[in-house]
Amino acid sequence: MSFLYIIIVFIVGITFGSFSNAFVWRFHQNKSNKKKNKSYSIVNGRSMCPHCEHKLSYYDLVPVLSWIVLAGKCRYCHKRISISYPLTELFTALVFVASFAYWPLKFNGQGITLFVLWFIIVTGLIILALYDIKYMLLPNEIIIVLFCLVLLQIIISLIFFDKNYHYIINNIIGFVIGGGIFYLLFQISKGDWIGGGDVKLGALLGLYLGNGNLAILMIFIASIIGTLFAIPGLIKRNIGPKSQIPYGPYLIIATIVLALFGSSLIKWLISHGVYV
Ligand SMILES: [Zn+2]
Structure with a gap:
């Protein structure tokens, strides 16, 4: 099993983890905003801060690293971004790597x-x-x-x-x-x-x-x-x-x-x- 494959699977995993975070947030917003006629696309649309809903730039979107660089705070409103975001990304990546290694x-x-x-x-x-x-x-x-x-x-x-x-x-x-x-x-x-x-x-x-x-x-x-x-x-x-x-x-x-x-x-x- 080559090291390169593990890196690729890790990156795919961390991306899927990032998707999971965005999905859960948007799905919940849509569920609770039904009456307000406001909806967020699950697949399209840029990621945004869960507090101020400021659209995130590409350099805010690097899984785990962005969170560490910004010390767990939004670049725009400076509110705390939960550690559950990078943890979910890392967990998904680890599950993917373990699945690949022990399939x-x-x-x-x-x-x-x-x-x-x-x-x-x-x-x-x-x-x-x-x-x-x-x-x-x-x-x-x-x-x-x-x-x-x-x-x-x-x-x-x-x-x-x-x-x-x-x-x-x-x-x-x-x-x-x-x-x-x-x-x-x-x-x-x-x-x-x-x-x-x-x-x-x-x-x-x-x-x-x-x-x-x-x-x-x-x-x-x-x-x-x-x-x-x-x-x-x-x-x-x-x-x-x-x-x-x-x-x-x-x-x-x-x-x-x-x-x-x-x-x-x-x-x-x-x-x-x-x-x-
Ligand atoms: Zn914000």
Whole structure:
């Protein structure tokens, strides 16, 4: 694996991360400005400062570096620009590089097709996670687009890579387990522990992983990550049992880990006598 490829994938990743930031901001503005008849193009239009909406120049648009040079402040209104912007860009770039380095399939026709589709799907997932962290909501529109992309992947696999009916059954099992566990939690708690968006997200991610064992592992890993993140807050008593914690980002991180390392993890578990 050449160093040059890693640099290219890193730059592509940081660009997709920058797009995710702009997308989340514009999508939320459009959602909340519907009544005011003001709308921002999601694809076109120059990027702007989230506070003063001053259009940004090309030299303000270099991901991460612009933020560092301007010490996290807008060049025009001098208000603080959240560190979440450069962090999202770096995180996306790291996910892209890790995906390239640890892609479980060979880079032949099937591997490359699914790899490119993965970049689009994972960008959608990062957008969802970011939206959930910022606004405590998983928008239906984004979940539906992601469902279509995952179905496209399943159709491509079926038509071009001679998968059989076992493949479809496994996908359905992943979907039912991923969505079903959250649906139960949602019903038992009457929507107190988790939101309806988590049920849809669980089903979507289970369908993507395409396997019941992976869907269960996804929920297990997400719970561990969620607990680790919650401990400092519990100690400082910032969060109590009634606090709302966005669960979507943990599920999404768990899915990214399993998409890359899931089959090796299951092999390892079986070789150590764990029945899965
Ligand atoms: Zn500004």
